[in-house]
Structures are given as structure tokens and as C-alpha cells.
Amino acid sequence: VASGSFEVTMAMVILINAVVIGLQASSSNPQGAEFEWAEHFFTGAFLVEWCMRVYCFGWRWMLDSWNFSDTLLVWLTGVVTTWVLKPLLTGASSDNLRQLQVLRTVRLMRLARAVRMLPAFKEMWMLIRG
Numbered sequence: 001v002a003s004g005s006f007e008v009t010m011a012m013v014i015l016i017n018a019v020v021i022g023l024q025a026s027s028s029n030p031q032g033a034e035f036e037w038a039e040h041f042f043t044g045a046f047l048v049e050w051c052m053r054v055y056c057f058g059w060r061w062m063l064d065s066w067n068f069s070d071t072l073l074v075w076l077t078g079v080v081t082t083w084v085l086k087p088l089l090t091g092a093s094s095d096n097l098r099q100l101q102v103l104r105t106v107r108l109m110r111l112a113r114a115v116r117m118l119p120a121f122k123e124m125w126m127l128i129r130g
Helices: 004-026 033-057 059-063 065-088 092-117 119-129
Strands: none
Touching (some): 004 033, 004 092, 033 065, 059 065, 065 092
């Protein structure tokens, strides 16, 4: 969990999820089975990641503001929305839930934070900040 390869893997999952959300938003059939399958896959992947981080770093891991926001995103836009509310609500009500799931793209900010920490990008961030 603390390895670079794990972080890169999760970064790729986040990017792919953002692309799928974009495709779903522009699709003529946003409720299609392929998008439903993808939603379950990404919810499961993010939940497994969250569980692994809590297991490895303990509950104190969530005290960091970035990690707390990740926790909210995983549980509210993922687990609760996809696996609890969506099965209970059908039709027009479930369309409103899809708007909540778009908030997952906020996790892209985590990628920007991670890139900022890489030594190769420190100079670029210094130039951007001024």
C-alpha cells in the first residue's frame, strides 16, 4: 500500500474511472449494462483500496484531510450510492444518484497532489506557484 507501484496502479484506476464517467455522461444510453458493470467494478476497487489503507495505516490514517475526503468519496459516492441507494430507487430517482457519482472525479485532485510530490515535478510546481 505504501509502495510506488500501488500508488501508480490506483492512479490509473482513478484516471480510467474519470474517463468512464465522461463517456457515460456523453452516452446516449447512460444506464447501459457496461456502465453499471464499470460502476460496480470501480466501487469495489476503491473500497478494497480504502480497506487496505485502513488495515495498513490504522484508523488514524483518516485524520488527514486528504484521506478523510477520500473516505467520504469512497463511501458516499461509491458504496452507499451504488450498493445501497441505487437498488432501492428506480427510474428518475436513480438518475439523481448518477450526479453524486460524478463527484468521484474529485479524486483526480489526489493525483495532482501526488504528482506535485514527485521530485521531477517539484520545479514545475515552484514555477506555477510563483
